Amino acid sequence: MAAITITNVSKTYPGAAAPSISDINLTIQDGEFIVLVGPSGCGKSTLLRMVAGLEEITVGEVKIGDRVVNNVDPADRDIAMVFQNYALYPHMSVRENMAYGLKNRKTPKAEIEARVAEAARMLELGPYLDRKPRALSGGQRQRVAMGRAVVRQPAAFLFDEPLSNLDAKLRVSMRGEIRRLQKRLATTSLYVTHDQLEAMTLADRLVVLNAGRIEQVGAPLEIYHRPATTFVASFIGAPAMNLLDAEVDGSRLRIGSHVIDARRNMAGQGAITLGIRAEDLHPSATGLPFKVDFVEELGAQRLVHGLIDGQALVLILDPHLPLQDELRLSVNSDKLHLFDILSGRRLEHPQTAANGIPVPA
Amino acid sequence: MTNAAQTSPGPIRRWIARATVRPEPAKRVQFDRPLLPWLFLAPQLAVIFVFFYWPSAQAISSSFYIEDPFGFGATFVGFDNYTDALGSAEYRHIASFTAIFTVLVTAFSLGLGLLLAVKADQVIRARSTYRTAMISVYAIAPPVAGLIGMMLFDQHIGPFVKLAAWFGWEMKVGLNYFDTAFAMILVSVWKQVPYNFIFILSGLQGIPQSVREAALIDCKNGARRFFTAILPLLAPTAFFLLIINITYALFDTFAVIDVMVKDKAANNPITLVYKVYVDGFRGNDIGGSSAQSVILMLVVLVLTLVQFRWLERRVHYG
Ligand SMILES: Nc1ncnc2c1ncn2[C@@H]1O[C@H](COP(=O)(O)OP(=O)(O)OP(=O)(O)O)[C@@H](O)[C@H]1O
Ligand SMILES: [Mg+2]
Numbered sequence: 001m002a003a004i005t006i007t008n009v010s011k012t013y014p015g016a017a018a019p020s021i022s023d024i025n026l027t028i029q030d031g032e033f034i035v036l037v038g039p040s041g042c043g044k045s046t047l048l049r050m051v052a053g054l055e056e057i058t059v060g061e062v063k064i065g066d067r068v069v070n071n072v073d074p075a076d077r078d079i080a081m082v083f084q085n086y087a088l089y090p091h092m093s094v095r096e097n098m099a100y101g102l103k104n105r106k107t108p109k110a111e112i113e114a115r116v117a118e119a120a121r122m123l124e125l126g127p128y129l130d131r132k133p134r135a136l137s138g139g140q141r142q143r144v145a146m147g148r149a150v151v152r153q154p155a156a157f158l159f160d161e162p163l164s165n166l167d168a169k170l171r172v173s174m175r176g177e178i179r180r181l182q183k184r185l186a187t188t189s190l191y192v193t194h195d196q197l198e199a200m201t202l203a204d205r206l207v208v209l210n211a212g213r214i215e216q217v218g219a220p221l222e223i224y225h226r227p228a229t230t231f232v233a234s235f236i237g238a239p240a241m242n243l244l245d246a247e248v249d250g251s252r253l254r255i256g257s258h259v260i261d262a263r264r265n266m267a268g269q270g271a272i273t274l275g276i277r278a279e280d281l282h283p284s285a286t287g288l289p290f291k292v293d294f295v296e297e298l299g300a301q302r303l304v305h306g307l308i309d310g311q312a313l314v315l316i317l318d319p320h321l322p323l324q325d326e327l328r329l330s331v332n333s334d335k336l337h338l339f340d341i342l343s344g345r346r347l348e349h350p351q352t353a354a355n356g357i358p359v360p361a
Numbered sequence: 362m363t364n365a366a367q368t369s370p371g372p373i374r375r376w377i378a379r380a381t382v383r384p385e386p387a388k389r390v391q392f393d394r395p396l397l398p399w400l401f402l403a404p405q406l407a408v409i410f411v412f413f414y415w416p417s418a419q420a421i422s423s424s425f426y427i428e429d430p431f432g433f434g435a436t437f438v439g440f441d442n443y444t445d446a447l448g449s450a451e452y453r454h455i456a457s458f459t460a461i462f463t464v465l466v467t468a469f470s471l472g473l474g475l476l477l478a479v480k481a482d483q484v485i486r487a488r489s490t491y492r493t494a495m496i497s498v499y500a501i502a503p504p505v506a507g508l509i510g511m512m513l514f515d516q517h518i519g520p521f522v523k524l525a526a527w528f529g530w531e532m533k534v535g536l537n538y539f540d541t542a543f544a545m546i547l548v549s550v551w552k553q554v555p556y557n558f559i560f561i562l563s564g565l566q567g568i569p570q571s572v573r574e575a576a577l578i579d580c581k582n583g584a585r586r587f588f589t590a591i592l593p594l595l596a597p598t599a600f601f602l603l604i605i606n607i608t609y610a611l612f613d614t615f616a617v618i619d620v621m622v623k624d625k626a627a628n629n630p631i632t633l634v635y636k637v638y639v640d641g642f643r644g645n646d647i648g649g650s651s652a653q654s655v656i657l658m659l660v661v662l663v664l665t666l667v668q669f670r671w672l673e674r675r676v677h678y679g
């Protein structure tokens with residue numbers, strides 16, 4: 001068990017023009033579950049692999065516990081890693097796969113057996129201990145990979161998209177299993193995924209990466225409710241947050257030819273990017289005119305895509321309500337997210353809550 | 362030829378159509394005419410027949426006869442040719458040399474091929490140049506390799522002879538039994554290493570990167586890691602190469618041996634295959650030579666059977 005401290009870490013692959021990771025600072029508390037999330041190619045795996053010791057650190061320092069590990073062998077870092085494609089040893093049985101790392105560390109035989117038995121019990125691998133990986137299903141292989149990490153009792157678990165090769169249903173149940181296991185063992189964990197649902201459900205804290213930089217760090221709900229940038233706003237949450245071009249004028253917001261009166265002073269002035277989550281828009285008698293374009297039925301809810309003054313917008317509606325071609329929409333003014341139009345950074349409202357009632361122009 | 366096919370496509374097309382209609386839902390291809398598969402197999406079967414079964418049958422039959430050296434007829438002698446061969450001290454001496462030769466050539470060419478492949482797998486810069494240089498040796502025809510080998514061990518200009526002389530070893534390839542054997546093994550190994558190198562390298566590259574990385578986390582000691590986590594995954598490749606290398610050492614080293622001992626077979630180390638040739642074509646003892654080649658055939662058959670029965674099932678992981 002240990003904290004992981006990442007200080008000013010950058011990584012430039014040999015021959016690459018731009019760094020894949022730029023100046024990352026992050027402290028992972030002992031026992032914390034951190035999820036790294038971001039679009040493909042943003043450097044999640046690179047950062048994780050630098051902690052694991054599989055990738056050299058170009059600049060900066062990684063500490064596991066009190067020890068700087070920049071030049072420590074992966075085997076000596078006291079970490080265990082779970083790979084996307086399981087990376088089991090095909091010539092070893094499930095038991096040998098789990099015991100291999102311990103054997104090489106000269107763990108006493110009885111202890112190895114006890115730990116393997118315990119992990120097999122936890123992960124329900126008992127019946128498969130003497131099978132080779134090729135005789136296991138994808139989900140079982142994934143559990144063996146987890147078992148191999150668990151028996152080591154390392155200071156930290158590192159996961160690189162461990163569930164992305166599983167089907168949707170298995171992914172949900174394995175997700176729960178990982179969470180339960182981690183809570184029980186209280187082992188510091190760093191988990192990479194590009195699945196934002198996985199990220200939201202697993203994380204104590206989320207780290208959103210974009211192009212090798214940290215966009216935002218925070219608890220999942222904090223990030224959901226107060227995204228720090230337009231990038232985070234559009235990346236976290238499904239459907240993605242609506243981002244509209246708007247203009248602020250004191251307490252009034254102008255979207256094209258329509259005006260919302262927020263009835264309080266808004267952050268910023270002039271052109272801004274306005275963010276509204278799909279579930280925060282409600283049909284009302286008066287409000288912003290919305291032209292329905294097409295509808296996606298999800299069963300429990302209905303996603304309605306359409307246009308407000310030529311700008312695309314999606315909202316979530318109750319599937320029982322009758323569909324209309326044109327709606328009027330209102331939104332609570334605390335649910336408005338304002339972002340700088342150039343930098344994409346969040347603009348904070350002065351903290352005075354008031355119910356905004358849309359006023360037709 | 363292509364013209365002929367183009368001007369009269371009718372019958373051929375109809376024939377192909379008949380062979381391909383009614384696709385079955387099952388994976389196995391079904392032919393509605395029993396003769397057709399044999400037609401497709403015919404060219405391959407003809408080659409095998411002409412170059413393997415027929416000569417083999419000839420060898421087996423003539424191994425029971427003593428043929429008049431001038432071709433005036435043959436006398437049936439039963440197993441005499443076999444007992445003569447197996448009973449002769451010379452034959453047994455050559456057989457034991459062949460065994461040692463085969464073991465050494467196989468072991469060294471596999472070992473060196475493995476070593477070079479492992480090293481090449483780690484090379485990052487100038488990767489392809491390095492590999493091409495390694496592989497190009499394989500493009501040399503065996504007699505040429507023999508000649509190059511001969512030159513390397515030439516009494517007057519051979520660099521190996523000079524190198525050996527530095528260490529006080531007066532090398533006399535072609536005259537001294539041990540020196541000749543040494544040169545033969547060296548050249549044979551040198552010729553075979555690239556072949557093994559290619560296969561082992563591609564075997565190594567077939568090992569998933571993540572498995573290597575998992576091993577890197579699980580085992581600190583590089584040598585131990587290699588022997589416990591990487592080498593076992595090469596076992597299918599190694600098994601295949603073992604068979605190929607044994608066959609190579611037994612048969613395909615003929616050209617190298619021929620160049621090295623030409624006309625001086627008597628005092629020089631030779632292998633069983635070369636003796637078959639010497640007795641049959643130089644000594645005109647067709648019967649004895651046939652008996653020897655049948656013995657050789659049986660040895661290879663037994664070796665291959667043993668390998669498949671005992672080794673193969675241990676090396677495939679899927
Ligand atoms: N070995 C390498 N050599 C050069 N560039 C690399 C190497 N590995 C990754 N990169 C580059 O570094 C960047 C980050 O890659 P990384 O694998 O960390 O992305 P990722 O966030 O894990 O993406 P994904 O979600 O697709 O796995 C990418 O632009 C990639 O092209
Ligand atoms: Mg990745």
